[in-house]
Amino acid sequence: MKKRHICFVVYSRANYARIKTAILASQCDPELTTSVIVGASAVLYKYGNVSQLMRSDGVNISAELYNAVEGDLPVSMAKTTGLGILDLSQEFLRITPDVVVTVADRFETLGTAIAASYMNITLAHTQGGEITGSIDESVRHACSKLAHIHFPATSEAKEVLLQMGEDENTIFLVGCPAIDLAKDTPFENVSTILERYSGVGFEINPNEPFLLVSQHPVTTEHLNSRDQINETLIAVEKTGLQAIWLWPNIDSGSDAISKKLREHRETHPDSKIHFYRNFSAEDYVNLMRNTSCIIGNSSSGIRESSFLGVPSVVVGNRQQGRQHGRNVISVANDSNLILGAIEEQLNHGKYEADYIFGSGDSGKQIVKVLKNIELNVQKKFKRR
């Protein structure tokens, strides 16, 4: 009998951290055929060479798709998505998977959802039902309306999916696979980790406290990206602490952020910030475990941080409305407010673990469902 064929599509470093344990669980199951397609920013050196990282983790990549269209305007996000559909649909035709798994809410994800659902391939979607800002908010819900199987990470998210008219029998509350990594990653010293990466800027002293910053553009406010990052820069510099800072992702506004960060470097020779392109998900977990405070608008500041009990300052509208643990303080894009929140978190120190995003076995649960569920491609809205 033909084995059931599961295909994972990974389009960014954030995607990967949130699906890695499911990919590895699927690859380990001899009764499943597993394909992994990597594309968009995940194949580019500039955005952290994710596909190389995946290979070193033992992931078998079946195709690398080059479909990131350059440019800092929203038109590039649309064109990247269009090109992604062209590439993916051709690849799906070749490998004919039974199920395609798409992750969360980045803009390219909706292209994956279209290619699969239009081609009558069962679509599974993770992290649906959450509520945030940015275009992610629209992308996530549109994906849910195309998906045949849902893996929400929180109970609140499950309620949202039910409200949206999804069939209860297709919704599986499994938590977020990013928590699996946060749980399972062995402890390592900051010094050991930083030796693996070069980056540019201030030399971090691994024995001193440090901040961890990751702030992406808000696509629906992309023209303000430069000002928004500046507020965070000012606040971080004012703390006087050293900081590990990640470059932004590929969304509209990221060039403006990168440019501002580069200018800041040139004009602030005494800055205590070191800029890094990327960390492996595991190394990032250990940096989170050791940071005094995580700052920005990456979802890791809500997700993994809640499980790890890391003090977190979430800035601006990108995560607005997302369910979070008690470790989070949300503030607007204002340097004083940001600074105040950081200081409050530094005073508080570590929090207790929160399990709203799961308890660390999401990847295995996802694969178990995908292996056994009856597949169906005709959806029907459920009135409540």
Added chain:
Amino acid sequence: MKKRHICFVVYSRANYARIKTAILASQCDPELTTSVIVGASAVLYKYGNVSQLMRSDGVNISAELYNAVEGDLPVSMAKTTGLGILDLSQEFLRITPDVVVTVADRFETLGTAIAASYMNITLAHTQGGEITGSIDESVRHACSKLAHIHFPATSEAKEVLLQMGEDENTIFLVGCPAIDLAKDTPFENVSTILERYSGVGFEINPNEPFLLVSQHPVTTEHLNSRDQINETLIAVEKTGLQAIWLWPNIDSGSDAISKKLREHRETHPDSKIHFYRNFSAEDYVNLMRNTSCIIGNSSSGIRESSFLGVPSVVVGNRQQGRQHGRNVISVANDSNLILGAIEEQLNHGKYEADYIFGSGDSGKQIVKVLKNIELNVQKKFKRR
């Protein structure tokens, strides 16, 4: 002051009938700038030369996009959508509309929704919230989750949109513009109408009763398209009545249907069916007014037919779950059931008008809303 700029995107003959009165109302308003983009099957001769029809109706077309990728497999629907995003996003960048209007639920529609919403252009969507089968069911709801303004056609559809988490202030119950045409089209004889079209097959006697058939593939069952059309062919031939039959649209499975129709012609020289590529929306309204029964799975068999009180037999799953008037009998793809339903309708004859899809001024209402509403591009899910 810069006038508000409304851009309509039309991708098929069915799209056009359902938005025509809104386009014309917008064009007539001197305080609005109106752009009309035509693409996919609507620019192709093979699918009825819709763009030429639009020009003869006085529509100013701003761009004609060639993005229909040939082929009868679902991969072509996905690639057409991907190519459509590439074309549209480039055109939106050029003309920078304030609002993009996308129509209903054909697969290309979701590409329009992505291009507009990713580019931070306010997206208005018509005929959202209805419930049907085929991929249309998924496409329609995904579009709603990307749209900032909703124009549902029925009160039930409005309820669905509210359930889905859309903001009540963005939902406007306006009916369907196709009803505007059904109401306003002057009466004309069948003979006058048929003189305008050639087509192939049996010569229709305009003074005798005739059936009107329009059956498209169900994309999620596209491999059964040939069998499904055959059941309808058998039933229609058995009635002994003459029939006006429209070629199917461009969805996956349409080649199989077209091929079966062509074979039927070759092998049934005595058939009383005449095949037509297309009618103008107005001519189609007059054919509906005069037919003894409309048969198939086109939404006109539910929408316009309810207003016109035409007996309608809806076949298979494509419209399954869609709200309809008392003039509709739904049956499975089985020639005996179809024949039985047709006979029941022939016995019944005309119905009284039903106003569930509006009362004939939808186009004007849509434009009035678009002209005055405050524009916004950040969506937020509403919990109920």
Added chain:
Amino acid sequence: MKKRHICFVVYSRANYARIKTAILASQCDPELTTSVIVGASAVLYKYGNVSQLMRSDGVNISAELYNAVEGDLPVSMAKTTGLGILDLSQEFLRITPDVVVTVADRFETLGTAIAASYMNITLAHTQGGEITGSIDESVRHACSKLAHIHFPATSEAKEVLLQMGEDENTIFLVGCPAIDLAKDTPFENVSTILERYSGVGFEINPNEPFLLVSQHPVTTEHLNSRDQINETLIAVEKTGLQAIWLWPNIDSGSDAISKKLREHRETHPDSKIHFYRNFSAEDYVNLMRNTSCIIGNSSSGIRESSFLGVPSVVVGNRQQGRQHGRNVISVANDSNLILGAIEEQLNHGKYEADYIFGSGDSGKQIVKVLKNIELNVQKKFKRR
């Protein structure tokens, strides 16, 4: 040691006939890895289901690319080529061939040449150096300027390549693989062949003389396609002979030709023409062997017909300037001239074989060269 990997790209039924024996020779060689990519019209039912034909010939197809953009305007040829580059470059990245073989001069061919040469893959080109009309003339020579290895079919073509600045060490005069088929195909009765195909129109009597017609649009004159085909229709009907007629290829103007052919059928119920979508290359060879005269502008009317000694009437500018045998009479698009030429050929009857396009072992010669030649990707113009 890694085997040398040869990749053939087939984009139309004509392409296939001209490369088939090389593909089969490569597949049979255990020291070579062979990939075959099929795309554009060659994957479409409407254009003869070439990929299915290939499979039944024992060809292992590695990918089927859907990249034919619908429409009868030249913009569709350009977009098909653009989409072809997107698809092919992604596929080349996946399979990393050492050599890509592209065939002759159809418009999509130049996309193959770009994808391969830009990706530093050695490009081999067949049938370069010939001189004709239509866009084919430009496409063919542009391909030669991108190709690293040349397989011209005639000595005159080889001279042209040398004049164009190509390196003599990269040019191999091997004849045309279509001649291999013309030589090797076992004889079969017309009646046996026609039983395999349905088509539409007059029932051909396989024991009576028949004409064989294949006329494609001239892309640089595409607006005249309808008139041009009409001249040929008139001439063929006037001969009073039955005719086997092939639908045109996918080039701009083909919809206009198809439409005219369909109208002709409707308006000429007594026509003695039968229309077919496609024949296998071998069946076509046997039809050529048996026809009284081959008519149109297909290159088979020059190539295979010269070897087979079939009387041939070549119409219009599409083949203008192409080297041909003594069996060819060339005429303008004028029904009287065409009729006159057909009658002259009917009076003459069969010709002796001409070997200007080779003697029947081109496929094997091509593979032998590709297997042994040293590969190189940096070209350099040779001054003469």
Added chain:
Amino acid sequence: MKKRHICFVVYSRANYARIKTAILASQCDPELTTSVIVGASAVLYKYGNVSQLMRSDGVNISAELYNAVEGDLPVSMAKTTGLGILDLSQEFLRITPDVVVTVADRFETLGTAIAASYMNITLAHTQGGEITGSIDESVRHACSKLAHIHFPATSEAKEVLLQMGEDENTIFLVGCPAIDLAKDTPFENVSTILERYSGVGFEINPNEPFLLVSQHPVTTEHLNSRDQINETLIAVEKTGLQAIWLWPNIDSGSDAISKKLREHRETHPDSKIHFYRNFSAEDYVNLMRNTSCIIGNSSSGIRESSFLGVPSVVVGNRQQGRQHGRNVISVANDSNLILGAIEEQLNHGKYEADYIFGSGDSGKQIVKVLKNIELNVQKKFKRR
């Protein structure tokens, strides 16, 4: 009467410098309609914001196309070209130019040539017939075989076009429009120029001698890009002179070069190099006028430098075989050879002007030809 419509396509900063005077001459002519389409790297900030520069020069841009596909592998060059054809063909359909002008030999140029020639638009090509290395060598000649009108820059290039089978009546020896700029640009101080740009690195003293470096990847040797740039870095540092260094273009291998340059900065705090993204063509001319020596493989080191008499060291294979003036010393990618050549040039100092690339009125000559020549789209190879 409809005015003749000339459309220029600009895809990079180098393109622009070589066609600017023709664009401006065309725009100034009231009897012509002029369109200018900008795309690929020319719309990106990262590659010098060329479209903004053009606007400030008074160029009316009709469309900005986002079609640069990210990535440092050759697959990105192929996909950028494919996407460019999709965008351009749609835009040509909209504006229906009579003539399209494409420039020189960058990889995207061939996409322009395909879109225009396939759509039966007369194609004019500048700087054809030159002989070099890299993929440019193939691109340039393939463009010539698609072009209907040729504007070679040198007499030798004209001879090459004739050999290639082009019609003498379609070849116009006009020189290179880049020389027009070199001639007409008013003199300005280096200090004034450098104030307009920021860049990063050593602060250049405008009153001291400086080197000018511009070295791009060789696409056919793209895996060696890092090593090749390193040789030049070593040589330049060893001179002890300050250097103005331009970032590379978008070709395959450019990421590797950029990365090496960035690492060099981090590891050589005492380096006397300042890195700039871009200069306007005029500012670049004045920098050339003032530099002690121009180094690298940009064609400006051959073209403008010959007219200006600037000592030039051309490195590696990218320009190999190109006709040049006596001011050029060509060397392999070896730091010792490069250093030796720079020293020889520093000892020699300025050269007398050379007029092999024209005498400064190319732009006007091009427009005069395009205005008056009879247009034709059917090419035919000329045997010699």
